[in-house]
Amino acid sequence: ETGVTQSPTHLIKTRGQQVTLRCSSQSGHNTVSWYQQALGQGPQFIFQYYREEENGRGNFPPRFSGLQFPNYSSELNVNALELDDSALYLCASSLVIIQGGGGYTFGSGTRLTVV
Amino acid sequence: SQQGEEDPQALSIQEGENATMNCSYKTSINNLQWYRQNSGRGLVHLILIRSNEREKHSGRLRVTLDTSKKSSSLLITASRAADTASYFCATALPTGANSKLTFGKGITLSVRP
Numbered sequence: 001e002t003g004v005t006q007s008p009t010h011l012i013k014t015r016g017q018q019v020t021l022r023c024s025s026q027s028g029h030n031t032v033s034w035y036q037q038a039l040g041q042g043p044q045f046i047f048q049y050y051r052e053e054e055n056g057r058g059n060f061p062p063r064f065s066g067l068q069f070p071n072y073s074s075e076l077n078v079n080a081l082e083l084d085d086s087a088l089y090l091c092a093s094s095l096v097i098i099q100g101g102g103g104y105t106f107g108s109g110t111r112l113t114v115v
Numbered sequence: 116s117q118q119g120e121e122d123p124q125a126l127s128i129q130e131g132e133n134a135t136m137n138c139s140y141k142t143s144i145n146n147l148q149w150y151r152q153n154s155g156r157g158l159v160h161l162i163l164i165r166s167n168e169r170e171k172h173s174g175r176l177r178v179t180l181d182t183s184k185k186s187s188s189l190l191i192t193a194s195r196a197a198d199t200a201s202y203f204c205a206t207a208l209p210t211g212a213n214s215k216l217t218f219g220k221g222i223t224l225s226v227r228p
Contacts (some may be wrong), residue, residue: 004157033215042203042218043118043158057214090153092216103148103160104216111155 004107010060012113018079019112023091026105031055032074033104034066035090043090049074081114087114088112119147119204119219127225134191136222138204139182139184145207147180148187148216156222161202194226 005024013019031050035043045058046088049068063079072093078085087112091105122137138147146165150158162173164180164187171178177190191198201223205216 002196006205035216035218039155040220042205042220043216045215048215058215090157103163105160106150106158108157108162109155 004091004105006089006091006107006110008110009108010111010113012115013081015081015083015114017081018077019081021076021078021089021091021110021112023074023076023093023107025074025091025093029093029095029105030072031094032068032072033090033092033094034074034076036060036085037090037109038089039087046076052114078112086112086114116134116163118224119206119217121202121204121219121222123222124220125223125225127227128194129174129227130196132194134194134198134224134226136189136204136224138187138189138219140187140204140206140217141185142208144182147187148159148180148205148207149176149178149187149188150203150205150218150223152203154200156212158203194224196226196228198224 007022033048034046037043046060047057048055052068065077067075088109090109091107094104119138119140148163149161152158154158162178164171175192180187203218203221205218
């Protein structure tokens with residue numbers, strides 16, 4: 001059973017540029033969520049995808065967008081990068097169940113630095 | 116915004132001692148989960164407790180949930196140096212089968228050999 005893999009592990013971008021982060025879900029999982037974790041803070045929910053559609057969004061501007069593909073992998077795109085976008089970006093996959101919810105499997109994250 | 120608030124913010128104990136970490140939250144929940152994070156890497160799911168449960172055990176972990184007080188505690192017994200990490204509680208709201216997780220700021224646990 002493979003876990004969640006994210007690429008790249010580290011990235012440095014210039015303010016104003018665009019970035020794409022990638023995530024491969026754990027085998028058998030059909031839901032993927034993205035989180036942003038600033039230094040010294042807890043992760044903040046960006047959005048979730050289920051069946052290739054956005055299924056909930058946190059308090060992030062529209063320049064944060066995403067995709068989920070038929071194989072359940074996902075991309076996070078951020079346009080017009082700002083310095084405050086520097087953070088660890090975490091992808092998490094899970095299996096939708098009808099009742100009770102379940103735990104998430106997180107990837108190791110992509111450390112984005114905007115200069 | 117942070118739903119969960121962990122307490123204490125930092126905890127330092129000797130190997131072999133027990134570590135107790137607390138979490139309080141503000142709204143009704145579907146479940147509460149605890150995660151561990153080593154040195155800014157990915158989160159590892161430790162244990163999940165549903166809103167209709169009061170206590171769960173998993174190996175050296177014991178978690179309790181008091182929905183009337185909107186609080187949870189995580190106990191790690193017989194701590195090891197390898198338990199050194201940041202610990203987060205996260206709540207899932209009672210909407211939908213799998214909804215977003217709302218995390219606290221985390222507790223830094225240091226276990227001295």
